[in-house]
Amino acid sequence: VLHLLSVPEHGDPHLRGACANLLAKLIQTTVHL
DSSP states (O other): OOOHHHHOOOOOHHHHHHHHHHHHHHHHHHOOO
């Protein structure tokens, strides 16, 4: 997962969006724990 967070700012916006969505889900899961 960490390698997804290192995507450059000029990288694929679609990929960044998916990464942000995944990160949000991960945070929500952590909060619920």
